[in-house]
Amino acid sequence: MSTPTFRAAVVRTPSGPGSIEIIDVPVAEPGPGEVRVEIAAAAVNPVDLGVARGLFHAMGLVNQPEHTGLGWDFAGTVVATGAGVSLPAGTRVAGLVDGFDRDFGTYAEQLVVPAADLAVVPDGLDLAMASTVPLNGLAAAGIVDLLGDAPTEGNRLLVTGAAGAVGGYVAALAQDHGWQVTGLARAEDEEFVRSLGAAFTTNAEPGWDAVADGAALQERGLALVRDGGSFVGVQPSAEPAAERGITVGVVVAHPDGPRLGGLLARTASGELPARVHAAVPLEQVADAHRAVAKGGVRGRYVLKP
Numbered sequence: 001m002s003t004p005t006f007r008a009a010v011v012r013t014p015s016g017p018g019s020i021e022i023i024d025v026p027v028a029e030p031g032p033g034e035v036r037v038e039i040a041a042a043a044v045n046p047v048d049l050g051v052a053r054g055l056f057h058a059m060g061l062v063n064q065p066e067h068t069g070l071g072w073d074f075a076g077t078v079v080a081t082g083a084g085v086s087l088p089a090g091t092r093v094a095g096l097v098d099g100f101d102r103d104f105g106t107y108a109e110q111l112v113v114p115a116a117d118l119a120v121v122p123d124g125l126d127l128a129m130a131s132t133v134p135l136n137g138l139a140a141a142g143i144v145d146l147l148g149d150a151p152t153e154g155n156r157l158l159v160t161g162a163a164g165a166v167g168g169y170v171a172a173l174a175q176d177h178g179w180q181v182t183g184l185a186r187a188e189d190e191e192f193v194r195s196l197g198a199a200f201t202t203n204a205e206p207g208w209d210a211v212a213d214g215a216a217l218q219e220r221g222l223a224l225v226r227d228g229g230s231f232v233g234v235q236p237s238a239e240p241a242a243e244r245g246i247t248v249g250v251v252v253a254h255p256d257g258p259r260l261g262g263l264l265a266r267t268a269s270g271e272l273p274a275r276v277h278a279a280v281p282l283e284q285v286a287d288a289h290r291a292v293a294k295g296g297v298r299g300r301y302v303l304k305p
């Protein structure tokens with residue numbers, strides 16, 4: 001009897017969207033504490049474009065002999081469970097897989113993951129929408145952890161890229177911690193940024209108490225922080241050097257089922273933003289990457305394996 005397989009999008013020799021291949025991979029059974037999920041939706045994130053063009057291979061962060069899996073976050077349905085897992089088959093879940101050096105990813109029909117990394121998707125939140133939350137929601141929550149509670153004096157926070165996935169969540173979540181938020185975004189994003197309860201600018205002057213750098217402006221973002229303020233970046237492999245007494249941090253998103261559950265609940269209630277630009281079949285992965293690379297897309301492309 002032939003081994004059952006599922007389809008997954010991978011890169012062997014990464015050189016951009018044209019190097020993405022869809023291959024057949026043997027089905028694996030979940031071990032203790034794990035579940036197998038049938039993936040309904042996987043978000044296309046900026047990091048995936050970097051993996052597909054070999055950016056992280058060139059940095060030495062990927063060392064896969066055969067192929068590298070694409071995709072970090074997903075939503076789908078539990079189809080099999082290992083020992084000790086209480087989630088029944090049929091449960092709608094979302095989650096995140098992290099790390100660059102892996103032969104599997106979420107651009108696939110199936111995934112075996114630890115149950116602890118999953119959150120149940122609330123009724124009323126569709127799986128395409130839910131798949132856009134894990135990576136960027138957890139990254140934003142991590143950025144807010146690094147910012148901490150706003151001091152009573154000096155609570156002016158600039159969020160760069162506030163119309164993006166990470167920036168939009170930070171703009172919303174940081175207000176819970178006393179930050180008075182201004183979002184830096186393009187002129188056409190004003191309504192969206194203000195809908196998050198933030199003030200809006202297209203052209204920030206220096207002098208902010210803190211900057212959360214969702215646009216990955218890096219040194220240009222750091223230059224906007226006042227002396228002695230704080231900066232939180234989004235690129236762990238390129239943390240800007242501290243200067244002028246500024247506290248510099250950089251976020252690294254990790255799976256966290258309970259925290260993701262809270263983010264999904266707040267997404268379902270409409271408190272947090274979630275935007276799907278288009279949901280397309282897995283076969284259109286290269287076109288989706290090309291479209292995202294051009295910039296200006298609002299909301300995520302979501303792949304439907």
Ligand SMILES: NC(=O)c1ccc[n+]([C@@H]2O[C@H](COP(=O)([O-])OP(=O)(O)OC[C@H]3O[C@@H](n4cnc5c(N)ncnc54)[C@H](OP(=O)(O)O)[C@@H]3O)[C@@H](O)[C@H]2O)c1
Nearest residue numbers: 046139161163164165166185215216234251252253295296
């Ligand atoms: N470290 C981690 O764990 C982690 C996790 C998630 C994401 N990230 C990183 O975080 C960054 C943001 O991710 P994302 O998914 O939020 O990306 P995104 O949705 O593309 O958002 C970025 C936003 O920044 C805007 N932008 C860029 N330059 C700008 C400028 N000069 N002025 C105003 N707006 C500007 C973009 O607008 P245009 O499209 O018009 O350019 C876009 O709206 C990426 O670098 C990603 O790799 C890191």
